[in-house]
Every structure is written in C-alpha cells, then in structure tokens.
Amino acid sequence: MIGRTPQTPEYPMNKSGTQWKVGLAALLAVVVLAAPGAVMAKGPHGSIAEARQQPQGSTVTVVGVATSFTGGFFPNDNGFAIQEKKVGIYILDSLDADIQVGQVVRVTGTLTQSFGGVLSVAPTSIEVLGTANEPPPHPVKTGDVSEETEGRLVRIKGTIVSDIEDDFPYGFKFQVDDGTGPTTVFVNAGTGIDVSGLAQGQRVVIQGFSGEFLGEYEVDPVFPEDIRVLP
Template sequence: MHVKLAACAAIALACAALAPPERAARPPLTYTIARARTFAAGREVTVEGIVTVPSGVIDAGFAIQDATGGIWVADSTQHLRTGARMRVTGTLASSHGLLTLVSPGIRRIGHGRVPRPRRVRASSVGERTEGRLVTVRGTAVDSVTNDAPYGHKLRIDDGSGAVQIFFPAGAGDFDFRAIRPGTRVTITGFSGQYDQTLEVLPRSRADVVVARGR
C-alpha cells in the first residue's frame, strides 16, 4: 500500500514539473492622457500623471496632467497635494460636460514637477485645453458675482472673446475688492466645463493676479 502511494506521489510530482508555468498577471495598458480622452464614455483606461489640482479644491476629486493633456478624477477617498505622481484606472464619463474618470483605482507612484500652465487666449478655452492648467489674461467684463454655496464667478475678455472664471468655494478665500469692470487680471487655473459653460477655475488666491490701475 505504501509503495502505491509513493508511486502516485512520484507521478503527481512529474506531472507538475511538466505542466506549463502559470502566467503572471499583465499590468494594465497605460495610455497617454491625450489618447485616453479620445475614447468613448464607458471605456476603462489607465493613465499616469502629476496632480495639478489637489483634492477637495474643486468638488470631490483632483486633476492630473502628463505631457499630452489633463483629466479630472472623481474621488472622495484621497487627500492628494500637487506634485504627487499617480496611476489611475477608471471609467470615462461626462460630468456636466467635463470628461471625468469615475470609480477609479488609484495608486501613488512617486512625485514630480507640476506642469507649467499653458498661456491661452480666452476664446481658446475649450475641448483642446480641458483638463489642463492654463493661464488667461484679460479685462473684467462685469463684477464678481456670488454663486453660493459653490463659489464666485467673473467674466473676462482679452479681445478674442469672454470666458468665465469660476472661483470654487473649496479653494479658500479670494480678495475680490480690487476686481471691478475694466480691471485687468491674470488667472491661472484648471480648464473645465459646466454644462455649456467653458471656464477656468483658479486653485487658490495665488492663481489670481490683479493689475494696478486700468
């Protein structure tokens, strides 16, 4: 009996040795952000980028950007600062017109330099800039208006057309006393969209520069 058991064990070991090794799980295919933005809503993608808008400044989530583009990540679990390098796997969706990664799997993979904002004309704020950090410079068309509890808004025009500046409540306090119709301002922020309104959203008071005089 013991001889039979030993023989069976030897046969099992031999079969195991002949069996092909198990394949290791392949890591997800990582796309550039620009490429990921070309896919239809409902597609799951993996992208990597540097955090440009920290968690909680604009709703629940953060923004990341690589050398090709940027995208918003809807998330309420992370507390990320600018400069964190992240790998995000999520499903593409439209949130009030803004392309967003939802239900994300998030992994911090390092740290990097925050991309320099791209200087653009007010009329150029749109799909090509969406998700990126941009800088616009123009003249206030009207006064800052209160859009509580979400924040404040202002329209500026640089001669090419007007664009809305939205100051999110989560970005902290802004000093609006010096901004009146005709005031020249330079705004750096996240190029976004809410429904049909294209907008630039500054991340803090440091993103707003008011020119002296008019």
C-alpha cells in the first residue's frame, strides 16, 4: 500500500459518530511542536480534516482512532492509520509504539506523502490518549474508491475479476468490480491474512483502509474477517 518498492526506509522497521472513553478535555488539549522555521498547521484540536488541507512540509498534530495496528502494512513500513469521524490519515512510523486498533492517538509530525502517494504524517511524537469504538467502514462503489475516500475505512462489494497476484514480499493483490469499475484490493503481508481460498469469479465483501499506490487507488484489509466470500 504505502511503499512496495525495495529502498532504504525513512524510518527503522521493527518486526515486532465515535464514542470517546477519555475525557474530552484530554482529546482537545493538543500541543503542536515544530522545528524553527517549519510551516505550522492551524487545524483546531488536532483535526485530521484540517491537517489534510495544509501544504506538505507543514508541522501538524492530529488526533484519531487507530484503524490499523503497528506493522499491519509491513514490510512497506511500520506505521498505522487513524481516523476522526469520516476523515483519516496514515502515520508512516509507530516510533516503536505498539498501536492497536481502537486506541485514541495524538500524533505530531510533518505532513508528507508516502512513496506510493498516500498523504501521511512522518511522526516526531505519538501519544496514546485512551480507547474508543473503531469508526464503521463507509460503503462505496468500487469505481468510487479515490482521493475522496483516501485515509478512511471503506467497504466494497463486488466480484473478483482478476487472478490473485503474489506481490512478494509485500503481499497479494487482486481486482474487485461491482459494475462501476474495478478497484485493487491489496492484502499486505503484515496482516497475516490467508488469501488461499480466494479466486476469480467469487462475490466478496471487503473492508479496509482506502489507500493508493502510484496513482492506483486500493482497499487494504486489516483483519481476516475484513474479507468475506458471499455464497
């Protein structure tokens, strides 16, 4: 999803409505850190939506619920995704934090793009504030997986219209189409999802992170139950 190309990583890779369960004051007490001369984002209270509107290179602070876990997209990187209401963003590295789905996380860092083209935050600090319900995936047509959905959880329903391609060591990919145009599903190796039971022609429901790789939009499932084969 994020990298999928042999290169020296920017960060070290280790193998290793939302209902907040923390006080509102704690979530809104956002401190933005920036190096001298950095462009400062002015999004209120760590808003992901506001951060996504800033120019790349800005120092931003975002708060959201983790929708993927540390290393779920390994070996591309050791990052994770977070979402605030209907807007999400990718965090390029965990800074050795063991982030789990459902944790409320505050991240400060530099707004950038991953190698694959996903708008992301290169973090300088990560703080776990508590836990919350994971936001539900947004149902979209396969032809509508795009820049508009990037960063958030989505759900698609359609037919597998391609072979299951082994993209070793990064994972597996295939195309799903509901009649509105195909989109790529990329199963990252770090998720441990078994794709051996999938085949062209099957009807499936798939949910996951709405991502991008070099201009090709895709859905990246996180857990085995994110891929369901219909009878």
